[in-house]
Amino acid sequence: MVGKYGIAVRNIRRAPADAVAELSRYGVATIHEAMGRSGLLAPYLRPIYRGARVCGTAVTVLEHPGDNWMLHVAAELLQAGDVVVMGLSAPDDHGMFGELLGTSFRARGGVGLVIDAGVRDTAELTEMRFPVWSKAVHAQGTIKARVGSVNVPITCAGGLVNPGDVIVADDDGVVVVPAAQAVQVARASQEREDKEAATRARLKKGELGLDIYDMRSKLAAAGLEYHEKPEDAQ
């Protein structure tokens, strides 16, 4: 037999704490842009409540469909500020996580969960304000029969996540910042925010993006023609 199942790594290299703190100030869209428009997980991941928001370091979990055994293994390996990110060996919607595991994760330092499967006990998790981004809400229970892995590289919702990466998630979705790029992305995010603040002030006064971004000549060059009336455009 060949494979990457059956591995749990105790000590991983987490992104620098100050970079994580810095990144926690920006939204998912800003960070994604600061990374050159990369790093997003698929938009089918949705938060279980509006206003959910998290920024932390990834502890990765690889499970099999209908089996949540490794989430218990992950609980022991959590440090304060970790976000668990769970991928699967095959697509699945089982409710692999509920309020008992949420209670355990929180007690061990976990601050959130990104799960490429289902979640249940969403009312209780919402009341606890334990943020979860999931593919489905489903009460379907799981077994504990097959080993997967903890803290190995995984794919989750179409993206690659390495243990220790920074995970930022909000109402817009989830973005993954590779640990080695965290400092640089935080800086680029700040630059983007500064620039946007200036633009926002001008837009608020009624100035147009056409002028702020100097688009008029480019639009004309690209062939845009203005017509006064619908009839003229035919």
Added chain:
Amino acid sequence: MVGKYGIAVRNIRRAPADAVAELSRYGVATIHEAMGRSGLLAPYLRPIYRGARVCGTAVTVLEHPGDNWMLHVAAELLQAGDVVVMGLSAPDDHGMFGELLGTSFRARGGVGLVIDAGVRDTAELTEMRFPVWSKAVHAQGTIKARVGSVNVPITCAGGLVNPGDVIVADDDGVVVVPAAQAVQVARASQEREDKEAATRARLKKGELGLDIYDMRSKLAAAGLEYHEKPEDAQ
């Protein structure tokens, strides 16, 4: 012509009222587990507002796509505490139910609706706090041209529902408890809750599921290997 269309049954055997009252204390996930992980309807059924919750006895309705005639027939057959469960002869997303029918159902004793199709007037139904679990939100109107049935066995969102079964629904979805099992499932749910309360207290203190559920030796037997560093795992 052959078929089960065209039937309305006036008197059905509802699950015992005290078992229904007992079941109303538990969440969908708990009851599903207490039934040996059975009874869930498909997770595409979603509540129209967060915090929606119902427990009652099923009055079943079988409709045809784009036609909501039998919901009017069902209104007359409702008793206090009934939940209407509507299935279809073919998949459909029409908005078969709105606030007028919600007003009628409530006036006749109905306490909720599970519908394998669309719903409309969701703002008004939310304001009324009339809970609905549906496959879609869709304003598309319906006709009244073909007879279906009321209070016959139906399939709804992939599950089988008999008239009189107990329907429990919350933010996690919908579970169906056969009337004959209601007492037994209520008891098993209570046992599960008791056990979970004890576990929750231990998890909250930081104890691990690995120890509470005695998983360590089973994980080792199943082949899980711990590594200190990522490099060791390659």
Added chain:
Amino acid sequence: MVGKYGIAVRNIRRAPADAVAELSRYGVATIHEAMGRSGLLAPYLRPIYRGARVCGTAVTVLEHPGDNWMLHVAAELLQAGDVVVMGLSAPDDHGMFGELLGTSFRARGGVGLVIDAGVRDTAELTEMRFPVWSKAVHAQGTIKARVGSVNVPITCAGGLVNPGDVIVADDDGVVVVPAAQAVQVARASQEREDKEAATRARLKKGELGLDIYDMRSKLAAAGLEYHEKPEDAQ
């Protein structure tokens, strides 16, 4: 090259302001019914927050996947009370609109957006109470490379939208009222509401739709048979 790309029309014929004001009093389901059950866009368009609601005149935008250039062109052509409706040359989920464009649209008179693609900055747009109905929530950024058109007829979520049409959207979805029919539809909506108010009062008292709508004989003619007990129906 042949096509309808590259056109921006400055002056369009908007539906009469008093008809728009009149239509703003009715919900999407009512207006759809008053139009003979037509005019709905596909139900996959969902509001970014509960309770979102808009009624205004359409400024239409045709974009290419992953490219939001023409939304900037549209900003200049907005008048007070306009709703931007964006269609695409091919299906796409990019986050084509965020709070900067929302700020710009509002400053120029725009009151909402219907977009057959993704939206981002949903937390900020919700805080601003700028209502958006979209196909997806997605942070994925866009480029500005290909010209589309503004204020040409478009298809959006399966429906045809002409510049100047009335757009009404609420929790139930989006309905399009052709400008030339606005007055007539407003009147028919009022008639429907009046009729429904009377029906609602009767239903609330426990009267049945079966009697109010005189359905009993039609149901019998269509073959519905009542049985006292389940056994009788077999």
Added chain:
Amino acid sequence: MVGKYGIAVRNIRRAPADAVAELSRYGVATIHEAMGRSGLLAPYLRPIYRGARVCGTAVTVLEHPGDNWMLHVAAELLQAGDVVVMGLSAPDDHGMFGELLGTSFRARGGVGLVIDAGVRDTAELTEMRFPVWSKAVHAQGTIKARVGSVNVPITCAGGLVNPGDVIVADDDGVVVVPAAQAVQVARASQEREDKEAATRARLKKGELGLDIYDMRSKLAAAGLEYHEKPEDAQ
């Protein structure tokens, strides 16, 4: 624990052999119509090869996601002419069936499979001409860890299937004929075919459905208006 898992029934009441033989002469659409437009399973079930076709008696199997243990139990309970119909306790796409099981089923008398999950070895099964209707083609392997049931009533692709029912499947999908109705449905199918043959001959000569079915006056009564030119219709 409560539930219907863990049951295998050896002797079931199969539909009468001559009715099955009779039904094998008709297509799925014809039989569905002869049943008053009922009995179809959801259209996401697709045959693994064009031209697949089967008519036989149902041996039902209830499995759990990712687990195909009970298909082996079913193999022993097959009789010549049986079609295995497999439902699940929760939605799943695993490749639960391949050419080894196909070889076993055929050796024991099985003539086809309807499976609300995935199938693999589709090239080999196609070469063997063992017909399968499935929800997905997926190579993902399964375990044998949890007992389900064989020959209990199940739901499959949204429909209810009882052991012994007649299953007819072709390029158009799958229809279920309750055992007790098999004779009657076969007769109604024949009547429908006879009628259609006469209609077909007339249509082939260019006669219109408008005249054959006498629709013209009904269309006029329903409000259809003919216009000579597009302009007249505005």
Added chain:
Amino acid sequence: MVGKYGIAVRNIRRAPADAVAELSRYGVATIHEAMGRSGLLAPYLRPIYRGARVCGTAVTVLEHPGDNWMLHVAAELLQAGDVVVMGLSAPDDHGMFGELLGTSFRARGGVGLVIDAGVRDTAELTEMRFPVWSKAVHAQGTIKARVGSVNVPITCAGGLVNPGDVIVADDDGVVVVPAAQAVQVARASQEREDKEAATRARLKKGELGLDIYDMRSKLAAAGLEYHEKPEDAQ
């Protein structure tokens, strides 16, 4: 009541016959490119058999879900070389068309069907080589209760289709050429084919698109960097 239902137009302006003949020589992808990358219907429309191909003038049909009455009205209005294109007032998957209607359409001059719903009798239609592009294969039968329209502008699979437009469909999907542009698009398609033939010959000999299209300097300007080994790229 307000709306566009209830209209049948007898005489429409079809695209010029020689332009249709000319367009029949090109594939869907070529024509779509020749139109400046416009005109495609959504890719969920799939042919019922491989190798299906049609080019003809559109007779449009607007139906309601579950109701195929107007297809019978359309049959009478067909001329030799027409392709029926059917849209709906709301999304639906019913099997609205089968071999009887196929027989009728063919007898009246129809050469194919594009339908934003389901189709049945696919084995028979395949044998007849009557090409159909549909959203689903579904045996579910329909009623004849509500009038729609024939030969009015419709939306089908997200696109706008006017009566008389040219419809070209093959294994790649369906493209709509507005009647007024047919001549111009045919010419542009020929130019594109000529150009592609020359390119194909060069590519076949091993020349690269990089050189043929002169991409190297543009790629460098856009920031592409070549590395000799994976290590160099980190």
Added chain:
Amino acid sequence: MVGKYGIAVRNIRRAPADAVAELSRYGVATIHEAMGRSGLLAPYLRPIYRGARVCGTAVTVLEHPGDNWMLHVAAELLQAGDVVVMGLSAPDDHGMFGELLGTSFRARGGVGLVIDAGVRDTAELTEMRFPVWSKAVHAQGTIKARVGSVNVPITCAGGLVNPGDVIVADDDGVVVVPAAQAVQVARASQEREDKEAATRARLKKGELGLDIYDMRSKLAAAGLEYHEKPEDAQ
């Protein structure tokens, strides 16, 4: 700006040629099992023709939605026996590949394509017998405006693919064998095939999996109970 876009690696370490040759003898399901049930890409990837089959070494391509520029870069870096595997920075269905690129790839040694987007010219590619596994068939054309990368690690259809990995694809889907495991997986595949051949022979004679795999006592231990008649099971 931060990111992995803008990289093309010329020389990659391909899996050993003899291991690739060996792996070409097995089907996707066999190899997936030999890898401990890992390595499959999502089942939405489907071949453009029945019987398509390929085994080769991966040249990876990372593109942006609606833009196929890097496929031209990849053409130059192909060696005989390579399979191009294309992932995206965000979900997309454009027709990024057609017969011109197929001609180019083949001329440069490419033997197939796995693409997490759309493909067009499927009739021509089928005639050429150039095998493609894609997420969609779509004629929608693409631009050449943004650089991605070639021969960097990518995610495709939910899986991780490194340049030089072995790609095996057939009617059942696509499996990725990491280059370093190719020899070992080939050996394990052979062992599995040998074992299956023996099992197949026994099953063909009518022996049961229940006996061959010694399942009877395990089933009994897991709680399976046999009943002679349906009535006994209630």
